[in-house]
Amino acid sequence: MKIRLGSMEVRLSRYLGLWAVVVFVFAAQGCVNDAVNGHLWSPGDYLRWWSIQWLTWAGLAPLVFRLGERHPIPFPPRLSALARHVGYSLAVTLLAVVIGALVSTLFEPSSFGQQLIQFISKHYAIGLLAYWTLLAVQQLLHFQAEKSRREIEATRLATELAQSRLQVLKTQLQPHFLFNTLHAIVTLLDEDTLSAEDMLLRLSELLRAFLEDYDGQEIPLRRELELLELYLGIQRRRFKDRLTTRIHVAPDVLDAAVPSLVLQPIVENAIRYGIGQHVGDDCVEIDCRREGDALCIDVRNYNSTLDEGGHAGGHGIGLSNTRLRMRELYGDAASLRLDLIVPRGVACRLRVPFHEMDEDPLPEHVPA
Template sequence: MMVRLGNTQIGLFRYLGLWGGVVLVFAVQGFMQDVMNGSTVWSIFDYLRWSMIEWYTWAALTPLVFQLATRYPIQPPVRLRGLGIQLLASLGVTMLVILIGAFVSTAFEPSSFAEQVKLFVGQHFATDLLAYWLVFAIQQAMQFHAEKTRREIEASQMATELAQSRLRALKSQLQPHFLFNTLHAIATLLDEDTLSAEDMLLRLSELLRAFLEDYDGQEVSLRRELVLLDLYLGIQRIRFKDRLTTRIYVAPDTLDCAVPSLILQPIVENAIAHGISKRVGVDCIEIESRREGDTLCIDVRNHNSKLEAGPASGSGHGIGLSNTELRLRELYGEVAQVSLGMIWPEGVICRLRLPFRDIDELDDAPEVASL
């Protein structure tokens, strides 16, 4: 059996046990008071009986006090109506406790009901009135705590939903941006090399299918991310032919590490857009992954671009880098970092630093090989 106190339920025996502790405390207090005052000392069972009559009456009426407190709370700003109702309720419940206690005591005492009422009013009125307000305060505290917990949960859920919405928006920007650039490259090749353009279309369809299969996920293994990247690099190698080479250096213990999905493709696209697409000559794109303590380090290098000096250098590298920074901030906070730097004798390196954490996923993708 359960006792309901507002929105809280408590087992009957536990509830009676808690009030039993109150009974015992006041029985001992009554006994010690008579001993110290030199009054008549009664049997310990008499003190227990008197205490039980009073406090188990309160145990029976406490759910009523919780209902009154729930219906007529006193909350800022304090309104006279709510305060007045609670004052009247406290007096009414206190008198009800006294009347019930006097009625039950009549069965054990030689005095009449009226005499017991006078005795209870004289001895217990102030205590019972304070007991009402104590129970009321407990109910208000429990309700405040429950409301605070509910708001914290709602705030946490809203923050999570907002973060997920931001991540989905950031991620959704990548596919149209990449698709536009790739289709533009295919259109350029149609007049120059029809077979290569058809090959790019086939690879593009494979890549888009892989994108759509994992569109809702925010993290994948580095192994899967590199397979997707290999599809993209295949398109770019067809586009630039022997002008572009790619190399991937992967530490085996990093293959199952979690990375944001589609985190490398926009960075590589950015390197190509600001390198070989704008500059004559050949270029080499290198991707390297390694573990340093609790950090996954991923470097993307190209050898045919320059990093402009000054504050505009970061913003000048387009949607790829800015999108990457925003996604990492949403997913990992300040733990993750992305930065650009120059490499000798010429080229740019993009450094990603992520928390090292394995991800469990069913992955049928082939092993990644150096290209």
């Protein structure tokens, strides 16, 4: 069985036990005080007197809590709120001494009027203290509950904001990639119809994966590499023998979690600023391995440099969005940087915290 104190519920046994301790403490204090003064009564008398006093307040405590909830004292306190509770404290304490006098009349030979005068003279001041103590406890619990509620709400809003930012960043990548790929297909329609058709088939498979009903921000590395292979197949068709690709993956990182669609913009950047702007051949290498608590992915190409405006700063939509997504997902635990390869080339080095995913959130797609 429970008793309600405002919006809070407390087990009745625990509640009565707390007030029993208060009764015992005051009864013991009264007994000791009278013993020192030489007017000692029986222990039962002290327990009875203080039980009437404090069990009355035990019954009135829910009323005090309700008054505190209906009329909370703001911080900093306002005079009107304090004045209201001054009136309430006088009224509730008067009610407490009237109830105490009525109950005490059942056990004492004196009249109700005599008991009332005695209760007012001896217990009214301590009753006022009891009211304000109960009110202080209620206000403290209220402020703590409100603080917890606001912290939970702030955490929820921060999480929703981060998810919204991630989703925006993710969706920005898809039309950017789609535009570049369609442009490449258009250039091949008149030159190599078969290659253009193959690129369209691969693009349809890739778009189908993008449009899956999947809201997560991470996927296993093995699935990310499957999606990347669809994109690389499109680019190999586009550049024919000029472009080769190599992927090296340590077996123990295949189930590692990575941000979905994280490799495609990095590889696209390497191709765009490498073979896409320079004559000759190029090789794009992807190396995935684990180093301690980090998953390390290097994307290297050998036909670009770091002295070109867009590629040097890494401020294109691909790399900039990838950096923002990593910051939202992992904070300072992740990094992305560009390094020069001697004698020619650029390496994009991606580091994210290593953790595995138990299940694949996307169905498999096999390139046509």
